[in-house]
Amino acid sequence: MSQMIVVGLQWGDEGKGKIVDLLSPAFDVVARFQGGHNAGHTVRFGERHLTLHLLPSGIVRPQVSCVLGNGMVIAPDALREEIEGLERQGIEVGERLFVSARAHVILPTHVLLDRAREEARGEARIGTTLRGIGPAYEMKAGRCGVRIADLDSDDLIELLRAQHQRIAPELANLGAEPPPKPSALLAACRQQAEWLAPWTCDVAVLLDRWQGEGKRILFEGAQGALLDLDFGTYPYVTSSATTAGGVAVGAGVPPRRIDGVLGVVKAYATRVGGGPFPTELDDGDDGIGEHLRRRGNERGTTTGRPRRCGWFDAVAARYARLLSGVDLLALTKLDVLDELDEIRVCVAYRAGGREIQELPAAAAELARLEPVYETLPGWRQDTRGALQLADLPAAARSYVVFLEQAVGAPVALISSGPRREETILLDHPELKRLLGDRYAAVRAHRDGP
Numbered sequence: 001m002s003q004m005i006v007v008g009l010q011w012g013d014e015g016k017g018k019i020v021d022l023l024s025p026a027f028d029v030v031a032r033f034q035g036g037h038n039a040g041h042t043v044r045f046g047e048r049h050l051t052l053h054l055l056p057s058g059i060v061r062p063q064v065s066c067v068l069g070n071g072m073v074i075a076p077d078a079l080r081e082e083i084e085g086l087e088r089q090g091i092e093v094g095e096r097l098f099v100s101a102r103a104h105v106i107l108p109t110h111v112l113l114d115r116a117r118e119e120a121r122g123e124a125r126i127g128t129t130l131r132g133i134g135p136a137y138e139m140k141a142g143r144c145g146v147r148i149a150d151l152d153s154d155d156l157i158e159l160l161r162a163q164h165q166r167i168a169p170e171l172a173n174l175g176a177e178p179p180p181k182p183s184a185l186l187a188a189c190r191q192q193a194e195w196l197a198p199w200t201c202d203v204a205v206l207l208d209r210w211q212g213e214g215k216r217i218l219f220e221g222a223q224g225a226l227l228d229l230d231f232g233t234y235p236y237v238t239s240s241a242t243t244a245g246g247v248a249v250g251a252g253v254p255p256r257r258i259d260g261v262l263g264v265v266k267a268y269a270t271r272v273g274g275g276p277f278p279t280e281l282d283d284g285d286d287g288i289g290e291h292l293r294r295r296g297n298e299r300g301t302t303t304g305r306p307r308r309c310g311w312f313d314a315v316a317a318r319y320a321r322l323l324s325g326v327d328l329l330a331l332t333k334l335d336v337l338d339e340l341d342e343i344r345v346c347v348a349y350r351a352g353g354r355e356i357q358e359l360p361a362a363a364a365e366l367a368r369l370e371p372v373y374e375t376l377p378g379w380r381q382d383t384r385g386a387l388q389l390a391d392l393p394a395a396a397r398s399y400v401v402f403l404e405q406a407v408g409a410p411v412a413l414i415s416s417g418p419r420r421e422e423t424i425l426l427d428h429p430e431l432k433r434l435l436g437d438r439y440a441a442v443r444a445h446r447d448g449p
């Protein structure tokens, strides 16, 4: 039996989609447990290039069942668009999808509020994905959210009215367009309920049954630890629990059932939107930041915004490792560093002559800190598509070992390019334990057509 979690250890965009796709032959089920269509997970194999926002990356494999957990916020129309898009590309979702009746619904009013607030914040904007994620979670915590189960209930109009009463005055204050009337939303909600009905279920009960039957389940995190509502760089965060603990509350899984956690880290750091980023390289058009952005194709998958780029922050990654109890690391985009003469890693922060080894809670304090760097030699050699550790130059191998020690967990996978086949799968005993007799299937999947 194996239940494994994959989470991002930075500010999202670590390449989780590729890693989940690669590991999916070892699992019968892939489940999401938080977030919504703010995520953008990319899967590339052969000539195919798929972007997933709500559906787990396991959907690409016809044998895998896919779950949207109660901890998610779901925009039914976005889900429909995604499913139809996949079906046009020959990927049938059919009976493989299971959606929690307890997941909350993102309403058009949430999107209006997200936009109006961001505009009003001006320079201090969070830089959200404008998908209505924050307001939907806010209504959930405020106990007037609409859940999938409510879409066809007799109480729906009352719930819509309660939300309207909270949201309409704020939109008016912000000078935004008025929200649609509750009665105008009702018909669309009813249609969504009917369309979602075949997939709607109690995910906690389903996962419990599947676990009892020995099915292997992979939990796919979205965003990253530094965007976590509690532990991230608050308030510049998303509104959900992005660490491994999110699985317990976001899918109804007892923590003791989890066998292992894989943390995904990119070989450097990126961030989309506002908020502190101590290792950011704001060094102009000819600088290393721009080089990483171009070579790493660092643009938001969901919003198309250019990502801010910088050096690897080992202080932040160490904290993220600790929060999720990470057993193994997957290191992505190592090849993006191929042309650099030297590479820096932030190993501490400095404030007023004092060295700090921990991430401060206040965003303003983090923004004031100076990174303390270790400088490592670059390798100036093409590593794209490397399939084994021995294919990497010595300096690249040293960089991997340095990161393992700085973060405090061993690397089991190294991504050497965006495609599924461009991956080094290490012979790590812990990875073998977690994947069990399906380790060979994962290897074959990497090498397959």
Ligand code: IMP
Binding pocket: 011, 012, 013, 038, 039, 040, 126, 127, 128, 129, 130, 131, 132, 133, 134, 222, 223, 227, 236, 237, 238, 239, 272, 273, 274
């Ligand atoms: P929200 O999740 O749309 O509310 O956005 C809050 C913050 O999280 C913003 O800084 C977004 O750019 C960031 N964010 C949300 N989803 C992702 C993601 O999938 N990758 C990277 N950043 C994200």
